[in-house]
Amino acid sequence: MSSDPKGPEGFESKQAALMHIERPPLPWRTVVSTECGRPISELANGLVVTVSAAQKWFKDNGARRASLFFCVTCCDTTNRWKSWQQDPVDRMYRELQHMGWGGRRDKNRALVGAELRAIEALVSQHREEFEEIKAAHLRGDIKALPVRTNHGGGNLD
């Protein structure tokens, strides 16, 4: 039951107040958009929450109530895709699918290409370390890797 029984105009303002969910970025990027594709910079403070905050809200309040407070596209999208931490292949597939195969939607194609070339360059500069980390992941033994602080790299998980 709404405490704000307004007509179509009120409905619009209520829709504008729906909360959105951050689209988890690839680990080397910063968050810039919501799961529904809106730039975060265009939304008011407090109207964008992290995936984990949204999931906690769903757990505490129930999924049915979420549609009263959250953008439906954000909810559907965040439940459809895995995070990088859960499955980096799924997350990368999402990125490539969003970009569009064959350059149909190539807005981010140059960025993704530059990132892949940067990763290639870093791997070639640190081949031994790369092979060590890769082998640990294949063994499911990433916690056995020593913590490296000599190059100021980010968190690997």
Ligand SMILES: [Zn+2]
């Ligand atoms: Zn949204």
